[in-house]
Every structure is written in structure tokens, then in C-alpha cells.
Amino acid sequence: MTVHHISSSSEFESLLSSTMYVVSDFYADWCGPCKAIAPMYEKMAESASIQGYLAFAKINVDNNQDISSKYGVTAMPTFMFFKNGKQVAVNGNALIRGADAQALASATAKLAKLAKEKQDAGVKVGA
């Protein structure tokens, strides 16, 4: 599974409602730090995604002003985490602002573990 490139708010909503945990990367094309962390984000998506349980989204802020406004993005990149459609804090961070590779790696590792546990226990999205 790879990164979901979001092109509309309905697409994002449908990903949030069909997947228990979603990590989202709000970025811009001309943002250097966004580019720097992109390969790592791709790798995490490839290794940790679980259909229905953990997905990775990329949201281009220039093209998706509605989504970025709704979630109050104020700097780039910003990483946010969602559980059953609601924004949640991971490791005490409501969100990660800036390309903080360490914080992102540990937040993602935690979600990957939780997603796996939920999948093994047969818990369905929304439950």
C-alpha cells in the first residue's frame, strides 16, 4: 500500500470513514522540508499500511484549502493523526509541525502497533 494522494475533501472524508487510523501529511510543492521528509513518509506507508486499519494520506495545501482550513494547518509540513475520523494526539503530540523525522517515526510506529492489535482482535472501523 502506498500513500493516498488526496484531491478533494470528499476523498479525504471517505478515507477517514473507511480506515481506523489515518496519518496525514499537509505539504506544499515548493516546501523544502516537505520534500526532505517525503521519501521517509513513502517508506512508512509502504511498510505500515493495513487496509481498513492504517492509511497514510498526503494533502497538497495549495490544492486543498478547504481541508487545510478545516484542520487549521498553519505551517508546513504538518502531520496529523486520525482515529475513526477524529483528530487525535499521539505520544502526547496533538500534531507534528515541521519535518520532525524522529517524532513522526515514533508516532507512526505507535499507530502501526495499535492498528495491528485491532486487526488481530477483529475490531472493525468505527467500533
Add this chain to the structure above:
Amino acid sequence: MSAKPHNKVVIIGSGPAAHTAAIYLARAELKPVLYEGMLANGMAAGGQLTTTTDVENFPGFPTGIMGPELMENMRKQSLHFGTEIVTETVAKLDLSSRPFKYWLEWAEDEPPRTADAIILATGASAKRLHLPGEETYWQSGISACAVCDGAVPIFRNKPLVVIGGGDSAAEEALYLTKYGSKVYVLVRKDKLRASNIMANRLLKHPKVEVLFHTVAVEAKGEKVLKSLVIKDTRDGKTRDLEANGLFYAIGHEPATSLVKTQLDVDEDGYVVTVPGTTETSVKGVFAAGDVQDKKYRQAITSAGSGCMAALECERLLAEEEDAGAPIMVEAMKESNGVVPESKSNPLV
């Protein structure tokens, strides 16, 4: 990690100085290893040019080139000629004896890596004012990078402020006119420092208003930045200026945290080099680009000093080799009898 534990020459940096040095050293078959850093100094590999848009004064590009693209090209050229590029950050350097020792971020407890010579091209980063309120609204309206953050919704059709009077202030302000309703430029003095071409573009732009004799004294807001308190430097009167975005373009500070206690730096923190050369106060350490240049600070002057550093480094290593490689003897002593690996680099 693919780089060998010992290399003849290691370059620290990722901008025009670092890559120009790498191209020259690679073509001289010195197998340079370049640590471009993983967001070292808070900046993407490629350095300050990754935070710019059009570069119109780098020769060879008749209609200009985008800063990030210029850096991608330089990086490709370094690789093409055999530079080994490592996307990790050097966290610690020991320049007290040769070979020099260095440690990478997140691996500071591991045995050091070593190099006979080091080219320091760590560059500089944008200065901040540290106004009251700045910490509160940092990245919530106050940004270090207009090009990175310009597109966020809180800046759309809102008044924005750039502080500074030089070319980078002009560039940032003009870039922000794409997003903001109005862009104020606060200039402490009575004139812009920017080049004529940039100053004229700025003064002519219908969305831009340049406020001379003006400084910011405080950042205010609710959850995000809403206004600035600004002061007229002539009469000291203050007033509120509505502002949803604040961008600094007030100069740079050199990135010398790795070395500033180990080699000579000047009163502003820039690495001191012997005039007309890139030699630092430590033999075998050469400094190039913005880390040693507070006067010109251009992509092209950085590239020029990167070339100088490579040629000087090459000459030093050749002289030492002729004199019977005293460095290797020291290396063997240093590393508890473990002889540094010296088989050829499989990547080249």
C-alpha cells in the same frame, strides 16, 4: 550507512559551496563523501536556495532557474562524478588531531568516523527577532520560510508582513503577493538595501506597501497571529498593524555550532579564513560558502569558494602524501590498532 569509516575528505553541507567542492574533488579522484544532512540546521538539503523561488543571477541560466531545481542539478552533478552523498547529519566534530573525528546524529555513542581533511560548508540560516509573542505564534502565523508556508489557509487574502530591506525581503514579499491581500514590508532605515531591480519591482507592486523607519516590537493574536505592534523609529510612536503572517528577512547567522569552540570565528560567529583562501585556523579544515562569508552571501560566491576549498584541500593532501603520509600513522595509533579500512570505494 554505506560510507566507509575513514575517508580522505569529508564535506559537510549541501548548498552551492558543498557541491562545487564535491564536483572538483570527485573529478580529482579523491572520492569525497558529502554529508548533506537530514534537515540539518532546520533546513532541507540544498540549503537556503531550497527556500527561494526564481534565481536570476546565477550565470548559465538565461531566463533564471528555480532555487530548488538549481540545487537538484548541483546534487546530480556531484553524484555523476562520483561523490558519495549521505543523507545524515553530522552531530559532532573533533578537530583536535588528525585524522579528524566525527559522529552522526542518533549515533553519537558509536565509534567516530574519520577524515584526513574536512570542508565545512554548513551555510547559514535566517535570523529571528525574538519579539515578545514570537514563541507563541511561531509557526502559527510567524514563519521562517515564505516559500514553504505561503500557501497555508491562514495567509489567504490576509494582510502579511515581511521585515527586512534586502533582496531576500523583496523576494519574499513579492512571492507572498500571490497569497496575501496586502504585503507590508517593514524597513528600519529610510531606504531599501535590495538591488535596484528588486527594489523597483517591490515599490511598483500594487499589493506591496513599504513602511520605512518602521520596526516591529510585539506579535499579538488569539490562536494565531492577528497583528503586530509597530514603531516609527523617528518619533517612537507605536501602533497596531493588522497582520496574519510575519516573515523575517533580516539577515542570517552562520551555522557554526559544530566548530565554534574549535576554530577561530569572528565576533558575528563566522568562521575566519586566511584572506584569499579557505584555510581556517585548523590545518586540514577548509571553510566555504556562507559559513565564512558575511559580505557577499551569493550562490555564485559560495560556489566559487567551494571550488577554492577543493583545490586547496587537494593540494594539501598531495603535499602530505609526498611527505610520507604522516596521517595514517596517527590514525593507526588513534584507533587501538585497528587499521582504517582502505579498500577502494565500490560506489565509484
